[in-house]
Structure formats: structure tokens, C-alpha cells
Amino acid sequence: MKISTLVKRALKNGFKIKPAKGYKYLKDIKVGSLFETGFGTRGILLDSGVNAKVIITQTEVKDYPEYYLGKKLISNKTEVKEIT
Numbered sequence: 422m423k424i425s426t427l428v429k430r431a432l433k434n435g436f437k438i439k440p441a442k443g444y445k446y447l448k449d450i451k452v453g454s455l456f457e458t459g460f461g462t463r464g465i466l467l468d469s470g471v472n473a474k475v476i477i478t479q480t481e482v483k484d485y486p487e488y489y490l491g492k493k494l495i496s497n498k499t500e501v502k503e504i505t
Contacts, residue, residue: 447473448497456501473497
């Protein structure tokens with residue numbers, strides 16, 4: 422196929438993406454839910470709009486972990502596992 426044909430089809434059909442198997446997007450879980458990312462970061466979802474307001478409670482980052490903890494704004498398309 423030609424690149425121009427692929428581009429026309431992509432623009433016509435739109436771009437659809439799904440999270441990895443076993444994961445959900447932050448926008449798809451309930452407010453107040455606990456979550457964990459693929460990198461071991463854990464948090465609580467406070468609000469989800471264009472971006473997600475979260476409180477990060479635990480991180481696997483070794484250098485300056487205190488920087489990553491607390492209230493943060495992250496993408497609501499972040500792939501997470503909901504912790505029940």
C-alpha cells in the first residue's frame with residue numbers, strides 16, 4: 422500500500438487505541454480507587470477530566486522519591502491496574 426492511502430484511511434477511520442491486557446486507563450476507573458502503574462507507582466484517583474488529579478502514595482524510583490509523592494496531575498490515558 423502507498424503511504425498516501427494509509428494516511429487517508431487513518432484520517433477517515435480515526436485513531437483507536439486500547440490499554441494493554443489487564444490494564445485500564447485512569448479515566449475508566451472510579452474516583453477514589455487505588456491504582457498501580459506498570460512501573461510500581463501506586464496512588465489514589467481524586468478527579469478525572471482532561472487530566473487526572475491523583476495522590477501518589479508509593480513509588481519505586483530510587484533517586485529523590487519524595488519528588489514523585491503527593492498530589493500530581495497526570496494524563497487520564499495512563500495505563501493502570503485497579504487495586505481492589
